[in-house]
Amino acid sequence: MIAFAILAVLMIGSAVFTVSAKRPVYSVIGLLANFVCLAAMYLTLQAEFLAVIQIVVYSGAILILFVFVIALLSSGVRPFDVGPNRAPYVIVPAGIFAVLAFVAIALTTLRSQVATTATPALGGTTGDANAFGSTANFGLALFTTNLLPFEITAFILMVAVIGVVLIAGGEDPVTGVKRRRKRSGKRESIVKERVAS
């Protein structure tokens, strides 16, 4: 209960910080805090394998990708950090819509039977080898019952990799020109040329 309250406050705070930060780098830091708190939240829900995956995939891979793109793009001519904002125009309708939708979700959730009853104790505690949500349990479900979705996941990742290589690397998709241009201008050589004497 206490853990849930602390984590919930931290998650909402970091999400607001992510959305409202001036620079993308600050957003990434807020998102990192959010992901770490979410992993801890998964642990309180006995989803230990998903907690590890959350840390490894999100905080490890996706956020590093964001950081690299920010670092690459903001080294250009214009400062990339300050983006314009549409907030003054949308904040009132978005607020009304959010409050209405939240009330609807809250009513539906609180009326449903399974959501309001206290969670039943499941066999085994977190840390046991075959407990609910452990790696063994998850892997058994993934590789027996849900083998086809797993294979489709692999296919999706392969398509994504090919798409990224096609979009960002190699030839320009419009002009067909190779992206590697010759550098214009002379490079200064590191070794100083000897003055011909």
Place this chain on the structure above:
Amino acid sequence: MTVAPSAYVLLSAVLFFIGVVGVVARRNPLIMLMSIELLFNAANLALVAYARAWGNNAGHIFAFLVITVAAAEAAIGLAIVAVTFRRTRFVDVDEASALRG
């Protein structure tokens, strides 16, 4: 004392709406992509909470697939942002209107 799943679901709804506001109100493409990640995570939290409530593993599998799709989406979205930025130097998604009909 255990926490009822409704608390998790309501927290997930709050996070989802914060993410929606981020997608709608910001015009920096990178922050929009990060807000989309927030949306994915809010959905995942609801899935895992209901998986715990039912004592059923399927929600975990679903959350795993969502994480995979989120990774693919982030990679492709960032590639598109990088290519567009290299060509037009925009920092504003409204300036990228080459496909407008």
